[in-house]
Amino acid sequence: MDDNLDFTTGDAGASSTFPMQCSALRKNGYVVLRGRPxxxxxxxxxxxxxxxxxxxxxVGLDIFTSRKYEDICPSTHNVDVPTVKRNDYQLIGITDGYLSLMTDNGEVREDLKVAEGDLGKEIQNRYEAGDDVMITVQHAMNLEAAVAVKLMAKQ
Structure with missing residues (x-):
């Protein structure tokens, strides 16, 4: 037995992917192609x-970069399917290209970069206009990125 095991990750044991038979996959579902979700x-x-x-x-599109990937596999073989989670956060600020986001329980996280391209411009413009917006953050395979922005409903 190895005495140098490291148990300091704090992980609940949930894997970032799980196997699924290729024939059970469906369009609009998720799959790992070339190591990307x-x-x-x-x-x-x-x-x-x-x-x-x-x-x-x-044929799949990377959920973070929209890059196209293709693969062929026997229908009886297993392929990896990423565990994908989406969370909504309230945008409270933008500092040096990083989003300041507030969770439902009031905690603030400031470790997520502003998205690239049109989405990033829309987030920046809505923040500068003083709009109350929610940012949808997608998480898969230890990667996460802002993928959508929407106006918050007025109370």
């Missing part, structure tokens, strides 16, 4: 050939 945008299954299994052809 992706949303499936196209799927097709070829018939069984003389050498074995039906093959599933998948």
């Amino acid at each position: 992706c949303r499936i945008v196209e799927m097709s299954t070829s018939k069984t050939g003389k050498h074995g299994h039906a093959k599933v052809h998948m």
Whole structure:
């Protein structure tokens, strides 16, 4: 037995991915393609050939970068599926390119960068206009990013 085991991560043991049979995947579901968490945008299954299994052809878009990935796997094989979580936070500030976000229980987190591209510009513009906005943060495979912005309902 190894005496140098490190148990200091504080992880509850939940994995960032879980296996699923390729034939059980569906369009708009999630899958890991080329090591990246992706949303499936196209799927097709070829018939069984003389050498074995039906093959599933998948096209997915990276959920953080929107980059396109493709893969083909036998329908009976297992593939990794990322555990994807989405949380909404209230935007309370932007400092040096980082978002200041408040959770439902009042805690503040300031470790998330402003999104790139149009989403980042929209967040910046709404903040500068004084709008009360919610930022949707997506988390998968130890990565997280702001993926949406919406106006908060007035009370």
